[in-house]
Amino acid sequence: MVDPSVLLERKGLKVTPQRFAILRFLQQTEDHPTADQLVEFLNRDLPMTSRATVYNTLGTLKDVGLVREVTHEAGVLRYDANIDPHHHFICRTCGRFDDLDWNLFGSLDLQPLAGRYPQIENIEVIIRGVCRECQTP
């Protein structure tokens, strides 16, 4: 787990308390929080981060590639500090959102796409279903 300050500096961004806290929280959680959940968490003890800053910061972190936007649910925008390629499982019942290992499916062969789509930047498999915890036995 790299120090958030180092990551921010590498990207030429000033290290502010808000940026530090947001990036560190995203690094540490297994989850994929929404902007709103971030506001909630950051201000739980000591309110020091406005809603607008959370949106601004998530935007800049996304622009420099420190954070990914995850947009696989209706009306909800989530954020992920795991920027290595990986896949996702989404539970229809509880909304649980798991990262899945990139190598799960072996190597996806993109050859058939190369002609029609000359510039491919990201590939991701999305699996939807009901997770073990939500099974009704």
Add this chain to the structure above:
Amino acid sequence: MVDPSVLLERKGLKVTPQRFAILRFLQQTEDHPTADQLVEFLNRDLPMTSRATVYNTLGTLKDVGLVREVTHEAGVLRYDANIDPHHHFICRTCGRFDDLDWNLFGSLDLQPLAGRYPQIENIEVIIRGVCRECQTP
């Protein structure tokens, strides 16, 4: 292309002019329109469909499985009458949204997931990049 009336009746839904028009439009377009684009189109010539009805109808069509919600863009919800499994390409520049053939990647082996995720309902590969038309040569 199956008659929308037949599809609606099979699902036990009353055939109304609005439902018919919405389903037929989704069947005929290559695109993945938003609710707003549907309202716009349906009322172009003769206004006869309210915004609420478009949302209601899309909701019921989704519930009975005649239509799929596509949720891969921030803040935008699109609809697709192609309910056979398939993949998607999304252009970062123009937002273009193409269906890709299900067999493009051969068969995805789900065996490694079976233990952890007992109930898998849908799999989809999402490819993001820049389409041929948006290339700057």
Add this chain to the structure above:
DNA sequence: ATCTCAGATTAGATTTATTCTAAATGTAGA
């Protein structure tokens, strides 16, 4: 030390997509 200025943060207003509500309409069957 203090000044300056660009960048960062802020509260609150605004915009946009979606959902809700309660009334009006349409339709199938008695």
Add this chain to the structure above:
DNA sequence: TCTACATTTAGAATAAATCTAATCTGAGAT
């Protein structure tokens, strides 16, 4: 025709995200 229920409707309400204009902060210059 009458009744009952589903559907549609306009407009209000909600929620997420963006915008705005003012304030704050801190690193380098003086």
